Amino acid sequence: MRVFLDSDVVISSLLSNKGAAYILFHTPEITRFISTISFNELRVVCKRLDIQSGLLETLIQKKCSKVIIHEQSVKSTFLKFVSDPNDAHIVAGAAAAKATHLISYNLKHFKKNKIKDDLDMLLMTPAMFLQYLRSN
Amino acid sequence: MFNTIDTTKVYTPEQVADLLQLSKNTVYELISRGEIMAKKIGKLYRIPSTSLSFFFTGLDYDLYQADIEDKKPLPVVQEAINQVRAT
Numbered sequence: 001m002r003v004f005l006d007s008d009v010v011i012s013s014l015l016s017n018k019g020a021a022y023i024l025f026h027t028p029e030i031t032r033f034i035s036t037i038s039f040n041e042l043r044v045v046c047k048r049l050d051i052q053s054g055l056l057e058t059l060i061q062k063k064c065s066k067v068i069i070h071e072q073s074v075k076s077t078f079l080k081f082v083s084d085p086n087d088a089h090i091v092a093g094a095a096a097a098k099a100t101h102l103i104s105y106n107l108k109h110f111k112k113n114k115i116k117d118d119l120d121m122l123l124m125t126p127a128m129f130l131q132y133l134r135s136n
Numbered sequence: 137m138f139n140t141i142d143t144t145k146v147y148t149p150e151q152v153a154d155l156l157q158l159s160k161n162t163v164y165e166l167i168s169r170g171e172i173m174a175k176k177i178g179k180l181y182r183i184p185s186t187s188l189s190f191f192f193t194g195l196d197y198d199l200y201q202a203d204i205e206d207k208k209p210l211p212v213v214q215e216a217i218n219q220v221r222a223t
Contacts, residue, residue, distance in 0.1 A: 007217050008210065008213050008214055008217055011213045011216075011217070012206040012209075012210070012213065015206075015209055015213070016205050016206065016208075016209075018201075018202060018205045019202050019203075019205040019206035020199060020202035020203050020205070020206050021206050022202075023202055041217070041220050041221065044220045045213075045216045045217055045220050048216045048219070048220070049212070049213065049216055084221075086218070086221035086222055087221065105206065105207070105210055105214070106214060125203065126202075126203070126206065127195050127199045127200070127202055127203035127206075128194070128195070130199050130202075131194065131195050131196065131199055134196065
């Protein structure tokens with residue numbers, strides 16, 4: 001199962017080892033993705049939140065794959081899936097990763113039904129996704 | 137709709153039947169199948185609210201707790217992400 005992780009999920013997994021995001025990162029039966037754009041974003045966010053950059057690098061290296069996306073394609077194709085244009089790169093990354101699930105804590109910023117209909121991708125929080133895994 | 141679970145609260149099977157809009161017999165059946173965890177005290181069952189977590193929140197209790205754990209610092213995290221995305 002291929003899942004694309006929004007940056008709030010990655011940061012949450014670095015902040016606590018008791019949260020759902022951390023469990024998601026340590027669940028073996030899934031393949032996790034972020035994008036090159038979100039990786040650059042995560043580096044800056046870590047700096048702002050005083051999270052050691054080494055922790056991020058190690059986590060992504062060990063537990064995640066990176067898909068390459070370009071700014072131009074994000075704006076032209078993926079704006080219709082988000083209410084905030086600045087979040088479009090997350091959907092672009094998920095589409096490039098051919099993800100079945102987009103995992104985020106920011107569900108309100110994504111157009112859930114359009115993502116499901118056009119990209120055949122489900123939007124969930126980490127805990128909702130882990131519950132889904134348990135029921136299948 | 138329940139947003140939080142009062143972990144000190146316990147219910148009778150009758151109360152659970154009422155809450156979940158099930159028959160009393162169905163609740164006893166769910167208890168005997170282990171789908172609802174209950175403690176038998178003498179001849180009576182008592183059901184802790186944590187056993188009903190899924191019905192209240194859509195999440196098993198451990199996942200509900202894990203969700204709460206992540207949500208504590210989330211406003212600060214999302215604010216930082218929004219600022220970076222806006223630049």
